[in-house]
Amino acid sequence: DVDGIMLVGAFVDETVTRLIERRALPLVLVDAYTEACYDIVGTDNFRGAYQAVTYLLDCGHRRIGLVGTQPDAYPSLRERRRGYIQALEDHGIAEGYFGDCRIASDEELDAAVRLLREQPDITAIFCGNDHVAVRVYEAAQALGRRIPDDLSVVGFDNVDLALYLTPPLTTMHIDTPSLGALAVEALARRIESAEASCMTTLVRPRLVERQSVRSLVPMQAVSPG
DSSP states (O other): OOSOEEEESSBOOHHHHHHHHHHTOOEEEESOBOSSOOEEEEEOHHHHHHHHHHHHHHTTOOSEEEESOOTTSOHHHHHHHHHHHHHHHHTTOOOOEEEOOOSSSTHHHHHHHHHHHHOTTOOEEEESSHHHHHHHHHHHHHTTOOTTTTOEEEOSBOOGGGGGSSSOOBEEEOOHHHHHHHHHHHHHHHHHOTTSOOOEEEEOOEEEOOSSOOOOSOOOOOOOO
16 A cells, blocks of 8 residues: 655666556655666766766876776666776876676675786775775785775775775765665655656765775975974
8 A cells, every 4th residue: 555665776667667657656766777768866877987987087097997897787887887997098098907897696705806917006906996096905905005004095985895995995986875765755755646758867976085005196395484
């Protein structure tokens, strides 16, 4: 007897779509993905990734790797990959360094180690999420590279673990309470007006600076007086 559904963090597969269409239930997707027309409240993964990579560029890094995505990854990760590529292109950097892998798998550590071995001049890595960043920390330690002295790392999601890494991880924070509140508002509007046009609302992440990034920009000398 529910009036509507919020579907969080999933693809809307055929079974769920048929169920909802059969019962004509209002539906809002929260960081979920489908080709069908539904109201969506999500994270601006492209802009978040773009900001993270731009931050590394502003810190003087030019050889920046990406670990934890692949071209056919989950849509949120594809958008983070696209933001990484666009940030480099907008700053005149044609070459990216990719450690492609599936997330939440044993591939993450192998991809990070392989990338650092094949591209030893990399000075920074942007990670598909914070759990991938943990594997990058492990890879750096295995190869004798110190964070941030030898390698800077930026994650995405700002999970609790990020604060307790050594050093604490610089990452992109996702405002999940705002996502939830906006989704409730969107569902209430959809219940009131079933024929209204579908809307997509994106919440932009914000950078949380900690100690995993080293600036390569020389400090300007300050004249006395």
